[in-house]
Amino acid sequence: MTKKEMANPRDAYGETLVKLGGKQRNIVVLDADLSKSTKTILFAKKYPERFFEMGIAEANMISVAAGLASCGKIPFASTFAVFATGRVYDQIRIDVAYSKANVKIFATHGGISVGKDGASHQMIEDLTLMRVLPNMTVLAPSDATQTRRLVELMATTEGPMYARIGRANAPLLYKKEDIKDIQIGKGFIVRDGSDISIIACGTMVDQAVDAAEKLSANKISVRVVDMHTIKPLDKRLVLKCARDTNAIVTAEEHSVIGGLGGAVSEILAESKVAVPFKRIGVQDIFCESGEPDELFEKYGLSALHIVKTAKKLMK
């Protein structure tokens, strides 16, 4: 396999904020003492007057962002996924979602690939928590290119939004000509196939692509869908996968409960299409400290695990 070109989605986020900040003067950025990690520091350096350091006070940060939004600002509030959702759920629920505030919560360090910090910092429930909120759009970009595109769309699309990316570098999956087809609410077919569909998001899209290559060696033709928008979910594409291919696997660096797998299963269960189906993700368990690839292996998120699951499902 050729060596993949890597880039960090966090850098893409910070750089895109800087780029947008020049064009959209109403963009403001807030962070809770993690600006070096979330890369909002890039914006802070370029536009210090529009950057608000809120300290280790996430609840305040979210409500302040909502107040700023009520005055026509477009606030991007950033911290780690674990602090950006669970810790501030009530603030997001009332001040952002219920109030339809134009607040963009952009979380980094989502999922188990934060690795050595352990389960306290491995956020595997955020997509569920955000998806259940009315009015909320939920995004999980898979690479740096898609992150750039989705951050731009977040800034130009009205409404409460949550996005999460991982900590680590990620292989570049998108070419320049793909960018215009990355739209909120539209899944993207990364590679097409006819036997089985893998619907993945975030870091798991790359694992799914690897799995698809391995499966094709076994004469199993795989469609990989990058479902970067968890909500509103691209229902048409899910149903299309159910009709076009003989099985569906979802893959997410997240709990299998309530996130991408949950959302897809809800659609399939209420559809008239019966199709073998399996969710790959963290199986309702807190993980542990370790290297990301060790964790992916142990907790069943590796490409190899997807291959095994797909084969079993095809039988």
Next chain:
Amino acid sequence: MLYRAKSGHPGGSLSAVEAIVALYFHHMRHTPKDPCDPNRDRFVLSKGHAAPTLYAALAECGYFDVKELQLLRQINCMLQGHPVCRYIPGVEASTGSLGHGLSFALGIALAGKLDKKDYRVYVMVGDGETDEGQIWEAATSASHYKLDNLTALIDRNFLQIDGSTEDVLRLESVRDRWSSFGWYVLEVDGHDIGKIIDALLTANEQKNQPTMIILNTVKGKGVSFMENNIDFHGVPPNEIEYKLAMKELDGAQKALEAMV
């Protein structure tokens, strides 16, 4: 309103009346016909359970029809049990879950500074509400950002649902706490409209720090059997109590009119 709704919070609504009247009828710069005027002064009712008082003030100002007040908390009615922004004209922030409003007001104040606008931001918190940790995150942040365009008012009625604020979770000294967080602190009789207005004007003059006005109030003010009675925190009057209360309030109104 609460009698008809058969639910709601009379005690904390009555203790907040004079301050809200002072703000909406004597102090704030606002145009009810243009509730989204970017230069308006803003008021955030962080203690959202006092919604009836806010709604009454907004209706009397002309933000919406006074008849709406009779439909409070009823199905298909605009006036929700707790304030909702973007839905009820004049309501700036959705509140009801305690502790958020001060932060929300802080966001408005930051935007005002950024845009070099001269509007002011007012926020009322309950005394019991300051049990919430987020209040102190906001208190720290507001003084850090030197938000002298922010004036908070604390409805110091000394009661919360489970009892006295001092028994539930000691708050004293409220004055020392806020001043140690970097706020300019004023203390007034929260039922004296003239004194509240004076305090609001004094707050306007402060530079480089936010102001906290401690409103010394009586929960259930104006209705003898509700005053300082925790049973009326979240329970509306029954028919007998309603008639008695209205008789007392009507009497007070007539006495006031006679003075004018």
